[in-house]
Amino acid sequence: MKEILLKAGTVIIGDGSVENDVSILIQGGKIAKISSETASVSGSEVLDFSDRVILPGIIDTHVHVCHDGTNPDPAEIKKHSDEYLAIRGAKFAEQLLNAGVTTAGDAAGRSEVPFAVRSAIKEGYVNGPRLLVCGRMITISAGRGAYGGSNEANGPDDVRRATREELGRGADFIKLAATGAISSESTESFTTQFNQDELQAATEEAHKLGKKTHAHAYGEPGGVNTVLAGVDVIVHGHPMTKKTIELAKKHGTQFMPTLTTYYESLQHHDEGQLPEYMVRKEKELFPLIEGGFRNAVKAGLEIVLGTDSGMPYTPFGPSSMEEMELMVRLGGMSEMDAIVAGTKDAAKALSIDKYVGTIEVGKSADLLVLESGLDPLKDLARLQTPESVEMVILEGKPVIKR
Numbered sequence: 001m002k003e004i005l006l007k008a009g010t011v012i013i014g015d016g017s018v019e020n021d022v023s024i025l026i027q028g029g030k031i032a033k034i035s036s037e038t039a040s041v042s043g044s045e046v047l048d049f050s051d052r053v054i055l056p057g058i059i060d061t062h063v064h065v066c067h068d069g070t071n072p073d074p075a076e077i078k079k080h081s082d083e084y085l086a087i088r089g090a091k092f093a094e095q096l097l098n099a100g101v102t103t104a105g106d107a108a109g110r111s112e113v114p115f116a117v118r119s120a121i122k123e124g125y126v127n128g129p130r131l132l133v134c135g136r137m138i139t140i141s142a143g144r145g146a147y148g149g150s151n152e153a154n155g156p157d158d159v160r161r162a163t164r165e166e167l168g169r170g171a172d173f174i175k176l177a178a179t180g181a182i183s184s185e186s187t188e189s190f191t192t193q194f195n196q197d198e199l200q201a202a203t204e205e206a207h208k209l210g211k212k213t214h215a216h217a218y219g220e221p222g223g224v225n226t227v228l229a230g231v232d233v234i235v236h237g238h239p240m241t242k243k244t245i246e247l248a249k250k251h252g253t254q255f256m257p258t259l260t261t262y263y264e265s266l267q268h269h270d271e272g273q274l275p276e277y278m279v280r281k282e283k284e285l286f287p288l289i290e291g292g293f294r295n296a297v298k299a300g301l302e303i304v305l306g307t308d309s310g311m312p313y314t315p316f317g318p319s320s321m322e323e324m325e326l327m328v329r330l331g332g333m334s335e336m337d338a339i340v341a342g343t344k345d346a347a348k349a350l351s352i353d354k355y356v357g358t359i360e361v362g363k364s365a366d367l368l369v370l371e372s373g374l375d376p377l378k379d380l381a382r383l384q385t386p387e388s389v390e391m392v393i394l395e396g397k398p399v400i401k402r
Contacts, residue, residue, distance in 0.1 A: 001396060003027050003044035006367070012055035012376070014343035014358035016336055024054070026365040029396035034361060047391075049369050053376065055339065056359055057102025057129075057366035057394065059346035060320040062214075062235065062258060062306025065089030065117050065131075066109040066149065069315040072273035074183045077110065085109075086116040092316040093117055093128030096309075098400055099317030100389040102366040103130040105350050107214065107235070107306070108137035108175050110149035115170060127399060130366075132172035132350050134214070138162045138202060139177040140193045144184050150177075156201035159194070163205040173350060174206045176215040176231065179222035182281045183311065189281050190219035199229035212351050214256070218285070220244055227253045233304060233349050238262075238285055240292030245299045254302045254349050257293050259326040260319045261308035262286060268313055278312075293331045303327065304349045305342035321383040328380060335377045365396040 004026040011019040011034070025033040025044070066077055066085050069092070077085065089109075096104050106114040114133040121128040136151040137144065138159065144150045153162035163174055178194050180187030187193075194215075203213045212232040217223050223244035226234050233254045237244065240255070248255060266286055269279055297303065305327075307319040324338040333341070347357025356364050369391035374382055382388045392400035 001028055004396065005044045005046045006054065006369075007046065007048045007050045008052065008054045009050050010053045010375070011359055012053065012336075012339060013360070014056040014340060016340055021050070024359065024365075024367070026393075026396045029365060031359060031361050031363055031365050034359070051372050052390070053370045053374060054359070055368050055370070055376065056343040056357060057368055057392065058100050058320055058342045059103040059305065059350070059357060060096065060101050060307055060309065060323075060342070061105040061233075061304055061346050061349050062107045062256060062308055063092075063096070063104050063316065064109060064308070064310030065092050065106050066113050067310030068092070069310045069319070070313070072268065072312045073275055074311060075185075075275075082111050082113050085113045086120075089113060089117045090120055090126040090128065092310070093121060093126055093131060095316040096320065097127060097129045097392060097394070099320060099386050100368045100383065100392055101129050101317065101320045102368075102392065102394050103132070103347070103350070103352070103356055105173065105306070106131060106133040107308075108134055108149055110136075113149075129394065130356070132352070133170075134173050134175040135166040135169050135171040137175045137177055137216070138166065142186065143177050143193050144181065144187070153198075156197050159198045159201045160205050163202040167206065167209055167211065171211070173211050174202055174213045176202055176213060178215045178217035178226045178231075179219060181216065182278055182285070185275065185277050189285060190222070192219075192221045192225060194225070196225040196229045199225060199231055203230045203232070210351060212349060214349070223248075227251050235306065238292055239288035240296045242295070245296050245301065248296075248301055249299050252302075254304045254345065255296055256304040256306040256349070257289075257296075257327075257331070258306050258308045258323075259289070259293070259330060260323045261311045261314040262289060263326055263330070264313040264319070274312060290330050297331045297333055302345050302348075303331075303333065303337070303341040305346045317386065318384045325381045325384065335380045338380060339376065365393055367393040369393070
């Protein structure tokens, strides 16, 4: 792989810091040197972006490649074969990369579909981001509709079995259902499902292999069970109550609010396309989201970028960038903190922070070069337009050029 020397006007590191007028040397797909020296290395390709901002590739920790993100009914997946879903999912992966998402976490899919998309990307048949997958979501019996893909288990021992099964299939992290869901016709969002000891059993098994656990949870009982069980990331979590926030802060639990999927769905309630049961449950939840999220931000919880892309009105690519903008607008986060949520802290949520998530020597060269004149610390919303990302570099290779 040819050496590349990037000359950058501004580099947003991903950990909250900025470097100005530096060069980044890429060797073997990794960042070999960051310095103020601008002289080119013999034999290297020099790319002059001295008037541009460079930041780490964005990490979206929560997508669903089995779903299409535009159909208002998530049950549409039942119409399609696994083969069709895999081919379609590969296109969604391309959309993520095109928008500047260099790593994504598939947070539950049917049968082998997410694994197939992951393999196609790794083997070069699909131009997509680094994809980490959880396999099937682990749920109680009848805890979800059959269309999304789940591994049903009851009791701590059975949960251990299901967790080991998904890890044995090659899962990169484990997804658990602590409560019911908006998108499930047969469950209520705030109803607890797994008990604390069941969530803990899964987490113990995942941690043995250095894997993280993410738990879908709504309401205080589900959130408290999630945190006390040692789960690494509470997903959705709304409404984040004082008790849940205090416990999450104490235990170091990361919080993934998935704001975009709620915000976008709300814009379409009057169109009559969403299933009635989803509209009803969303209307119960939506008024409670913003206040709880703001309190979580004020308390200093580690916020993680995850969008639920694939769910209704949550398309792949622009939604990942919109999530950061909503963190600022709805949650009061700074633009820099929102970027950290989509880089450094998102990498931590997937146990890959040792080699991605920040622009540091020794880490993978996953970089975004923004169009001239764009400063995301002043205008983060512009990143929702793919053309704002002039170049996407993944593992040292320019994979998107505009």
